[in-house]
Amino acid sequence: MSRTLHRFLVMLSCAGFLAAPVASRGAELKEETLKTWDGYIQAADSQMRDRLQGSFLWVDEDPDRLRRVRGGEILVSPVGRQIPKPVPSGLIHDWIGVVFIPNTTLEDVLSAVRDYGDYKEFYKPTVVDSKMLGTDGACDKYWMRVVNKETVAETALDLEYQTSYFQTDERRWYNSTHTTRVQEIRHYGKPNEQELPPNQGSGYIWRLYSLARFEERDGGVYVELEAIALSRDIPVALRWVVNPIVRRVSRNSMLISLQQMEEAVRATQAANRKAKPSTVAANRYRGAVASEVRIANHLAPREKP
Numbered sequence: 001m002s003r004t005l006h007r008f009l010v011m012l013s014c015a016g017f018l019a020a021p022v023a024s025r026g027a028e029l030k031e032e033t034l035k036t037w038d039g040y041i042q043a044a045d046s047q048m049r050d051r052l053q054g055s056f057l058w059v060d061e062d063p064d065r066l067r068r069v070r071g072g073e074i075l076v077s078p079v080g081r082q083i084p085k086p087v088p089s090g091l092i093h094d095w096i097g098v099v100f101i102p103n104t105t106l107e108d109v110l111s112a113v114r115d116y117g118d119y120k121e122f123y124k125p126t127v128v129d130s131k132m133l134g135t136d137g138a139c140d141k142y143w144m145r146v147v148n149k150e151t152v153a154e155t156a157l158d159l160e161y162q163t164s165y166f167q168t169d170e171r172r173w174y175n176s177t178h179t180t181r182v183q184e185i186r187h188y189g190k191p192n193e194q195e196l197p198p199n200q201g202s203g204y205i206w207r208l209y210s211l212a213r214f215e216e217r218d219g220g221v222y223v224e225l226e227a228i229a230l231s232r233d234i235p236v237a238l239r240w241v242v243n244p245i246v247r248r249v250s251r252n253s254m255l256i257s258l259q260q261m262e263e264a265v266r267a268t269q270a271a272n273r274k275a276k277p278s279t280v281a282a283n284r285y286r287g288a289v290a291s292e293v294r295i296a297n298h299l300a301p302r303e304k305p
Helices: 031-051 063-070 106-113 116-122 236-299
Strands: 075-078 085-087 090-102 127-136 139-148 155-169 172-186 207-217 220-231
Touching: 031 085, 031 090, 031 172, 031 207, 031 220, 063 075, 063 090, 075 236, 090 236, 106 207, 106 220, 106 236, 116 127, 116 236, 220 236
Parallel strands: none
Antiparallel strands: 075 090, 085 090, 090 220, 127 139, 139 155, 155 172, 172 207, 207 220
């Protein structure tokens, strides 16, 4: 398989993934919160391993769900009954979404989703910059700057990611992605812009983790994403007001990310189709030149010994 099939990444779980759930006062990530988060992610990884032995895609677990997605609907749902899920001094947001992209292939999709340099075009205005940091075998490292305009004072996050890729068979791939650095830039774009130490700031995102599954069948590709985020807590007295807002923003952000991802795939397909004739023409030209050179060499007078 081509090199593209060895790398792909999750759609942007951070592309406006959730609004700041609390006021703008500062916060700090606590050790007990991080410990609970680590346990939650281990459980999500275990469930992913179980899928390799059973139903690979969440969409296949319900015939009506599959029918709706196959018909063009993008489905988004919380994972679990209580989302966001309260944990010590924090909240865990866990959402799953799926889209079917017809008339495309795994190579088309993976070519688009690992085009890190174009994220600022594909996923604007949330993503304002991005770049590849490096690759090591089946692992990609990349960076994005994400602007959250839902806060009282506009805030940006510098996010570094690491993604690991796994192939289950010729039609199926999955990956896991986690943030290796989350750093807040307070008063982004203002004269008093301030880069805060990691694990300090508004706390609207402390950590991000994603599991993505890709399957090619039915004349297209199913793209399924589970996006998990850790944020600061909401005071108990405000949860009845804030939680519905957070759920609505999370759902809409996942939906928009999947829509933008499908648009990115279509743009990549068009660019690839445009590039192929040029490549074919160039190859034919090189072949013709080589043929002419061979003929010229054959007809040229040979020097006598």
